[in-house]
Amino acid sequence: MMSADPQTGTKTMNMIEAINSAMDVMLERDPNTVVMGEDVGFFGGVFRATAGLQKKHGKTRVFDTPINECGIIGVAVGMGAYGLRPVPEIQFADYIYPGLDQLVSEAARLRYRSAADFICPMTVRTPFGGGIFGGQTHSQSPESIMTHICGVKTVIPSNPYDAKGLLIAAIEDNDPVVFLEPKRIYNGPFSGYYDRPVEPWSKHDASAVPEGHYRIELGKAATVRSGEALTILAYGTMVHVTKTIVEEMGIDAEIIDLRTLLPLDIEAIETSVKKTGRCLIIHEATRTSGFGAELAALVQERCFYHLEAPVERVTGFDTPYPHSLEWAYFPGPVRIATALTKILKD
Incomplete structure (x- = not known):
């Protein structure tokens, strides 16, 4: 199911641009939304997914963190319990493991342990999978680990249109979400599949994506x-x-x-x-x-x-x-x- 603002126009976007647009829309729409992570502020993220957001929305809404994945996710849990909607970025899914205890023991259990007095509406964004010759520490696909955490939702888009609608739905969700972004198709819907590598960030094509707010229901194939x-x-x-x-x-x-x-x-x-x-x-x-x-x-x-x-x-x-x-x-x-x-x- 997809709901959208009928007044919005569309723009051709690749997945990175669609993800950026989703955060931009939510920062504009909801004052409780904050974006945080390593290099997400002034630099705009290692893959440029947060480019321009700090300049537009300010340093209190989009800010850099220390290189501390456990701390990033732990702080996001506290923010969510306090009433914010944090969107922490983990630079690569391979780096999420130090923060697993916060996901498993805190984020996933907060609603149940508090008898719903507290919730944890946070969305952990992270690029996953191969396609950029990142080697063993920049290419892992840990989705099965995420799905084993009861209380955490796991989302993986395959195209720019879905990426924006699903990310908005994830940010608006009242439960923690791990949003895994396939970096091999960040800059085009398909970057080759033969034995020879094709430049993963070359612009092969893109999709028409609504510029405003729309959401795609989580849990629908x-x-x-x-x-x-x-x-x-x-x-x-x-x-x-x-x-x-x-x-x-x-x-x-x-x-x-x-x-x-x-x-x-x-x-x-x-x-x-x-x-x-x-x-x-x-x-x-x-x-x-x-x-x-x-x-x-x-x-x-x-x-x-x-x-x-x-x-x-x-x-x-x-x-x-x-x-x-x-x-x-x-x-x-x-x-x-x-x-x-x-x-x-x-």
């Missing part, structure tokens, strides 16, 4: 391509990779962009899989205990008697993230085509 042969579940960058490969192969696949991993739109998944009878799950993160394992279990539980073939997964490998070989690590044409051929044969 999107069908980006209808089909009858099988259902493909993906999110973030993998939505574009999957769509490109499916269309090149001429397969009548239905592609579901999950958008929100928690809460998950299980109804949309169940409806699609019961229609097609086959399910392929694709994500960039490590295979073992990846979010695809949870999806496979849910499909098995809910759609067993409708399945014509085993549920398949194409994922990253169970290895430390490779620096120079990251394009081989990503699910790409060869592995996805192999899985598609296998599942359609069964």
Whole structure:
């Protein structure tokens, strides 16, 4: 479900610009919204997602923090309990681990522990995944860890339009949200998928995005391509990779962009899989205990008697993230085509 201001115009934006616009709109609209993090103020963020916001809204609304992820998230928890709506940025998802105790023990539990006397309406933004040759400490995909934290919502957009609407909805939500941004598509909806790297921030294309306020309901998946042969579940960058490969192969696949991993739109998944009878799950993160394992279990539980073939997964490998070989690590044409051929044969 999407709600928007009918008076607003649209502007062509890439994902970075759409994310910036979402924060700009909320800073303008809600005096309790604040943006904080390392280099988000004067510098505008390492990926420029907060560029211009401090100049426009002032140093008390958009401000820099020390290099202390535990402190950033901990302070944001206190701000949320006090009545603010903080939007802390963690420069890379790989750096979020020192702040996990604040997310798990404080943010996620505050509403329950206080019998709803306190809430924690904060949105932790962080870029995740590979695509910029960032190596092991700048390329991790920890979404399955986030979804294991009861009380924290996990959101992953795949395009500029969704990124803005979902981020506004996250900021307005009264519960903590981890907003994972796929940096491989920050500056274009698709930055290549072959074995050779394509400049991740080159402007291939962008989307028409409303300039004003609109929101996309959390917990609602999107069908980006209808089909009858099988259902493909993906999110973030993998939505574009999957769509490109499916269309090149001429397969009548239905592609579901999950958008929100928690809460998950299980109804949309169940409806699609019961229609097609086959399910392929694709994500960039490590295979073992990846979010695809949870999806496979849910499909098995809910759609067993409708399945014509085993549920398949194409994922990253169970290895430390490779620096120079990251394009081989990503699910790409060869592995996805192999899985598609296998599942359609069964």
